[in-house]
C-alpha cells in the first residue's frame with residue numbers, strides 16, 4: 001500500500017479529523033485512484049475499528065469519531081466520482097432500514113451508483129415502511145436498495161419486502177440488499193432480487209437488474 005494510503009488508514013483509526021482531508025487531497029494529487037482511496041484507505045480502516053469495538057478496546061464515542069473522520073475523507077473523494085453521462089441510467093431509492101442508523105456503507109454505495117450514472121434518491125437512515133411506500137409511489141424508482149448493519153435490523157428487510165407486496169408495489173421495482181451481516185442466501189430467503197457485498201457489486205447488480 002502507498003505511504004499516503006497507509007496514512008489515510010491510520011488517520012481514520014486514530015481519529016485525526018483535522019488531517020484526513022489533507023491526506024485524501026494528497027492521495028488524489030499523487031494520482032491514486034478514488035476507488036483505492038475509498039477501499040484501501042478508508043473502508044479497511046473501519047474493519048479495524050469494528051474489531052477494536054468487538055474486543056472492547058474502544059467504545060461507541062470513539063467509533064463515532066472514526067466514522068466522522070471517514071465521512072470527511074469520503075467528502076473529499078466524492079467530486080471525483082461524478083459521472084459524465086447526462087442521461088440517468090435509472091432511478092434508485094436507497095435507505096438504511098428502520099432501527100438502524102449506520103449509513104457510511106450506504107453513502108458509499110450511493111456515491112458509486114451516482115458515479116455510474118444512476119439517479120439516486122437517498123431516504124437516509126431508520127427508514128420506516130410508511131415513508132418508503134409514500135416515496136415509491138411518488139418517485140416510481142426502478143430499484144430499491146436497502147442497507148442493514150445490525151443482525152437485529154436485518155429482519156426489517158424482510159418486513160419491508162412483505163409490506164411492499166401487500167401494498168401491490170413489490171412487482172413494480174427490483175430490490176437489492178446489502179450491509180455487513182447480509183448475505184446472498186439471506187437475500188434469497190427474504191425474496192430480494194439481489195445482494196451486493198460492496199459498492200462495486202452494487203453497481204454491477206443495479207445494471208444487471210434493469211438491463212443497462
Ligand code: B12
Pocket residue numbers: 043046047048049050051053054060061063064067099100101102103104105106108109145146147148149150151152176177178179180181195196197198199200201202
Ligand atoms: C461506524 C460504526 C458505527 C457508527 C455508525 C456511524 C454511521 N454514520 O454510520 C455508530 C457509532 C453510530 C454505531 C452505532 C452502533 N453500532 Co456500529 N459499527 C460501526 C462499524 C465500526 C463500521 C460500520 C461501517 O461503516 N463500515 C464501513 C462500511 C463501508 O461498510 P458497510 O457498512 O458494510 O458497507 C459496505 C457493504 O456492506 C455494502 N453495502 C452496505 N449497504 C448496502 C446496501 C446495498 C443495497 C448494497 C448492494 C450494498 C451495501 O457496500 C458498502 C461499501 O462497500 C461496524 C463494524 C464493522 N466493521 O462493520 C460497527 C457495528 C456494525 N456496530 C455494531 C453495534 C453493536 C452498534 C451499536 C448497537 C452500539 C451501541 N451499543 O450503541 C450502535 C447501533 C446504533 C443503531 N441503532 O444503528 C456491531 C453490530 C453487531 C451485530 N452483529 O449486529 C458492529 C459490527 C461492531 C461490532 N463488531 O460489534 N456504529
